[in-house]
Amino acid sequence: xxxxxxxxxSGLIFGLGLIVSGMANPEKVLGFLDIAGLWxxxxxxxxxxxIIVGVGAFAVARRRTLSFLGFNIKIPGHTHIDKRLxxxxxxxxxxxxxxxxCPGPGLVALxxxxxxxxxxxxSMVAGMAVFELIERSRAKS
Amino acid sequence: xxxxAWSQFTPWSALIGGILIxxxxxxxxxxxxxxxxxxxxxxxxxxPLRGDIAWRVAFILGLIGAPxxxxxxxxxxxxxIEANVPSLIIAGLLVGVGTRYGSGCTSGHGVCGLSRLSxxxxxxxxxxxxxxxxxxxxxxxxxxx
Numbered sequence: 683x684x685x686x687x688x689x690x691x692s693g694l695i696f697g698l699g700l701i702v703s704g705m706a707n708p709e710k711v712l713g714f715l716d717i718a719g720l721w722x723x724x725x726x727x728x729x730x731x732x733i734i735v736g737v738g739a740f741a742v743a744r745r746r747t748l749s750f751l752g753f754n755i756k757i758p759g760h761t762h763i764d765k766r767l768x769x770x771x772x773x774x775x776x777x778x779x780x781x782x783x784c785p786g787p788g789l790v791a792l793x794x795x796x797x798x799x800x801x802x803x804x805s806m807v808a809g810m811a812v813f814e815l816i817e818r819s820r821a822k823s
Numbered sequence: 824x825x826x827x828a829w830s831q832f833t834p835w836s837a838l839i840g841g842i843l844i845x846x847x848x849x850x851x852x853x854x855x856x857x858x859x860x861x862x863x864x865x866x867x868x869x870x871p872l873r874g875d876i877a878w879r880v881a882f883i884l885g886l887i888g889a890p891x892x893x894x895x896x897x898x899x900x901x902x903x904i905e906a907n908v909p910s911l912i913i914a915g916l917l918v919g920v921g922t923r924y925g926s927g928c929t930s931g932h933g934v935c936g937l938s939r940l941s942x943x944x945x946x947x948x949x950x951x952x953x954x955x956x957x958x959x960x961x962x963x964x965x966x967x968x
């Protein structure tokens with residue numbers, strides 16, 4: 683129960699951060715991705731602000747095996763760089779560039795009642811389902 | 824030769840919003856011991872495991888509920904979605920498939936991965952940022968220009 687409450691609060695703060703930063707608005711994200719046009723560097727400041735806090739948090743987490751609520755700390759140990767990582771990242775970037783939405787802002791804009799964000803979010807979940815189907819058929823063959 | 828859009832550039836709200844995002848990732852990490860990777864949290868719901876569902880739903884509900892909480896105190900800032908419906912569908916499919924193949928998105932690889940100085944996440948971030956830049960360039964200045 684407290685695990686889910688901490689998740690809810692984290693998700694909520696994350697969403698509020700996306701709204702404050704302007705990143706729930708795809709127009710602003712595309713303004714960052716459009717380097718050849720009039721460039722809006724705001725997204726870099728969002729990443730910078732988040733990473734400053736994040737570095738501190740991971741420094742604390744690395745010294746602990748249990749979280750402050752007593753759960754195991756699961757930091758991914760993968761270091762391999764493979765085709766899946768690169769190919770997946772490239773595909774994601776194309777989608778991000780087309781609409782200006784990545785997963786978090788898509789969900790926040792959906793919560794703001796934007797019909798177009800709902801279309802994006804449903805398509806994104808469908809894309810994730812396609813991935814699971816491909817993985818499953820690969821595992822069988 | 825980069826022209827800055829000074830009228831759109833919002834360094835302070837970007838920084839403050841970024842710090843809030845960092846605090847969200849920090850609280851998730853330090854309370855629940857997990858990486859706040861939104862594509863992974865959402866994608867995990869498609870292959871649900873017992874005891875692994877409620878917290879995922881809670882996180883997603885927090886995100887989706889953020890505008891409503893915001894609206895209790897202030898008007899929501901504008902959200903302008905230029906893309907048309909077919910583009911949104913294609914974009915959504917690509918984001919869905921791509922984030923799952925690449926094991927992460929802007930939050931998991933971008934914010935959390937870079938915060939823990941992961942080279943793997945740096946490579947992923949360079950890939951999606953790079954292809955995002957190229958995609959917008961092609962759409963706005965090659966096809967649209």
